[in-house]
Amino acid sequence: MTSFHKTSSFHTTLRGTKLKNNLIYISSGIPSLDFIIGGGLPAGSVFLVEEDVLGSHSRVLTKYFLAEGVVCKHDLYVASADESPQDIVKELPQPCTAPNEEKSSHDSGGEMKIAWRYEGLGKVESSFGSNTNFGHHFDLSKHIDQDTLQNCNISYCHLLQSESNIDGFRNNLYHTLLTKIKTTLSKEEYKSCSKNKNILRISIQSLGSPVWMAMDCDTQTTYGQDLVKFLYCLRILVRDTNAVIFITMPSHLFDDDRLIDRILYTVDNAVAIESFTGSSKETNPVFSEYHGLFHITKLSALHSLVPFVPPSLDLAFKLRRKKFVIEKLHLPPELQESSEREQDDITAVPKSCGGFKKKDIDF
Amino acid sequence: MASDILTSLELDKEFQSGKIIVVKEINGCDSAFITSCVLGHCIKNKNAVFVISIHNSFLHYHNVGLKMNYNLQKSIDMGLVNFYELGKELVDCILDFNNPTQDLLCKITEKINGMSEKHGSVNIIFDGISHLLDLQFDLREVNQICKEIIDCVRSFNNSFALFHCIALEDNVTNVLANLLAHKADIVAEVESLSSGLSADVSGHLTFKYLYKKYQKEHLQTLDVKTFQYLYKLFDRGVKLLAPGTV
Numbered sequence: 001m002t003s004f005h006k007t008s009s010f011h012t013t014l015r016g017t018k019l020k021n022n023l024i025y026i027s028s029g030i031p032s033l034d035f036i037i038g039g040g041l042p043a044g045s046v047f048l049v050e051e052d053v054l055g056s057h058s059r060v061l062t063k064y065f066l067a068e069g070v071v072c073k074h075d076l077y078v079a080s081a082d083e084s085p086q087d088i089v090k091e092l093p094q095p096c097t098a099p100n101e102e103k104s105s106h107d108s109g110g111e112m113k114i115a116w117r118y119e120g121l122g123k124v125e126s127s128f129g130s131n132t133n134f135g136h137h138f139d140l141s142k143h144i145d146q147d148t149l150q151n152c153n154i155s156y157c158h159l160l161q162s163e164s165n166i167d168g169f170r171n172n173l174y175h176t177l178l179t180k181i182k183t184t185l186s187k188e189e190y191k192s193c194s195k196n197k198n199i200l201r202i203s204i205q206s207l208g209s210p211v212w213m214a215m216d217c218d219t220q221t222t223y224g225q226d227l228v229k230f231l232y233c234l235r236i237l238v239r240d241t242n243a244v245i246f247i248t249m250p251s252h253l254f255d256d257d258r259l260i261d262r263i264l265y266t267v268d269n270a271v272a273i274e275s276f277t278g279s280s281k282e283t284n285p286v287f288s289e290y291h292g293l294f295h296i297t298k299l300s301a302l303h304s305l306v307p308f309v310p311p312s313l314d315l316a317f318k319l320r321r322k323k324f325v326i327e328k329l330h331l332p333p334e335l336q337e338s339s340e341r342e343q344d345d346i347t348a349v350p351k352s353c354g355g356f357k358k359k360d361i362d363f
Numbered sequence: 364m365a366s367d368i369l370t371s372l373e374l375d376k377e378f379q380s381g382k383i384i385v386v387k388e389i390n391g392c393d394s395a396f397i398t399s400c401v402l403g404h405c406i407k408n409k410n411a412v413f414v415i416s417i418h419n420s421f422l423h424y425h426n427v428g429l430k431m432n433y434n435l436q437k438s439i440d441m442g443l444v445n446f447y448e449l450g451k452e453l454v455d456c457i458l459d460f461n462n463p464t465q466d467l468l469c470k471i472t473e474k475i476n477g478m479s480e481k482h483g484s485v486n487i488i489f490d491g492i493s494h495l496l497d498l499q500f501d502l503r504e505v506n507q508i509c510k511e512i513i514d515c516v517r518s519f520n521n522s523f524a525l526f527h528c529i530a531l532e533d534n535v536t537n538v539l540a541n542l543l544a545h546k547a548d549i550v551a552e553v554e555s556l557s558s559g560l561s562a563d564v565s566g567h568l569t570f571k572y573l574y575k576k577y578q579k580e581h582l583q584t585l586d587v588k589t590f591q592y593l594y595k596l597f598d599r600g601v602k603l604l605a606p607g608t609v
Binding site: 021022023146166175178179182225228229232233236237239240258261262264265266298300302303304305306307309310311 | 392393395396399414422423426430431438450451453454457458460493494497498499514529532533536559560561562565596597598599600602606
């Protein structure tokens with residue numbers, strides 16, 4: 001019997017998914033993020049978000065991920081050791097229709113004719129994913145109501161540290177979470193070959209925070225060992241299932257800067273958020289239009305030889321009142337702020353030719 | 364489109380005893396394409412392969428193989444390829460509070476011996492050996508496993524062992540990579556572009572033929588010449604390019 005068989009019709013019955021390289025992809029909830037990481041989050045993979053310093057923007061990404069799951073009727077699993085998972089789910093952004101404000105601003109320009117020499121050039125695309133039909137748009141100023149949430153299959157895992165010692169991990173939180181995720185993933189609907197399948201979106205908030213790393217602070221030689229081991233186990237557990245794991249990690253709190261390199265080897269895809277809040281870049285006029293930089297730190301080639309190459313690595317994000325957008329970073333035009341006229345520049349005209357003006361004299 | 368890789372690794376030639384090839388991943392670059400090329404070569408030439416996979420899954424290699432015109436599942440069904448997903452077994456051990464280091468070496472050598480009885484010689488591919496350090500195998504244990512595999516391969520005629528490892532700076536993974544490179548006949552260093560990502564070039568690939576150090580013509584030279592290429596990944600293969608010819 002041949003191993004060649006068409007699987008596309010089997011996989012596309014799942015709502016909110018698409019098929020690429022014989023692998024199911026789901027939306028992160030942010031069309032621009034889907035676009036820059038290759039079309040979405042592949043099923044059976046681990047996606048890592050390195051948190052910004054205050055963690056506020058990474059929390060927004062988590063909310064988008066979970067909100068997309070609610071809209072697509074996927075199952076959710078929310079785990080956290082720092083805060084109550086129920087609090088994370090309380091304020092998920094409400095879905096809305098695709099925004100039209102960009103189109104209306106173009107229309108209001110009137111009939112403007114571009115110079116003929118530039119007509120053949122391609123249009124500069126700063127925003128990503130605006131024309132896609134995959135994923136949904138959300139309004140951050142409004143929240144999904146509690147009734148809708150109660151109709152969803154959401155599992156919560158609030159991890160609390162205990163004194164008991166677990167073999168294999170110094171901190172029992174790791175083993176507890178792994179065991180719970182393994183039990184959840186063993187359900188029939190999350191297996192890739194299941195007939196009545198559904199997607200499971202697993203969110204782990206602030207993995208690697210001081211609660212997780214407390215036991216490692218005594219020693220330098222095994223610092224982060226449990227975390228790397230945990231991530232590898234997670235990678236293996238979720239592989240070949242219909243689950244996607246979305247992890248946020250405060251890597252800026254790690255004692256060892258080299259730990260993140262080992263973590264990146266273990267996860268499938270990773271991004272890092274660098275917020276301008278509290279840094280010198282906040283007042284830098286170069287970044288006046290943006291709230292931070294968005295770095296793509298790893299993109300794996302899953303079921304393919306060729307990894308996705310994003311259109312640009314110079315990315316920045318804006319957190320507007322209603323939405324979070326990732327754009328190509330554009331530097332503003334170089335305009336002198338001084339209103340001094342050229343003829344008032346005393347250095348341009350020599351003194352002998354009457355270059356000095358009355359106002360330039362100090363006395 | 365894997366001939367460039369196979370020629371560079373000298374797998375298109377016959378060799379008397381086992382050959383040890385080490386692939387080092389530098390700067391977070393992925394070298395799974397080399398395994399896919401080598402697997403395709405072995406399946407095409409009907410050479411038995413034992414794949415120990417810790418980093419990538421069977422489905423990944425199978426899907427890539429279909430694009431590269433070979434069927435990994437069919438080869439496994441025929442007994443030509445034994446795909447051992449060691450990662451799953453180790454994770455199950457950890458979650459069941461068992462020590463994963465025990466019996467691992469016995470299992471591996473048992474499988475190799477089983478295949479060699481059927482096929483004569485066995486080629487071995489070990490993907491993601493650096494993960495053993497993540498799973499708290501110490502360097503001594505990993506070295507012991509590598510040594511046993513190398514000894515097995517050297518006892519066969521015309522076979523090879525291919526190890527994939529990462530080399531992170533100031534890290535025990537770098538020590539393991541150097542350890543393996545020291546034992547290797549050929550070292551392939553896969554490195555991503557320092558300037559970022561490019562649609563034209565996927566990365567740098569450097570080959571070091573360390574076995575040539577002991578050949579008569581190289582006895583007087585301190586370092587053997589390395590061969591540096593750029594490589595570009597396509598859907599169905601890999602192409603090597605000389606620097607400056609992109």
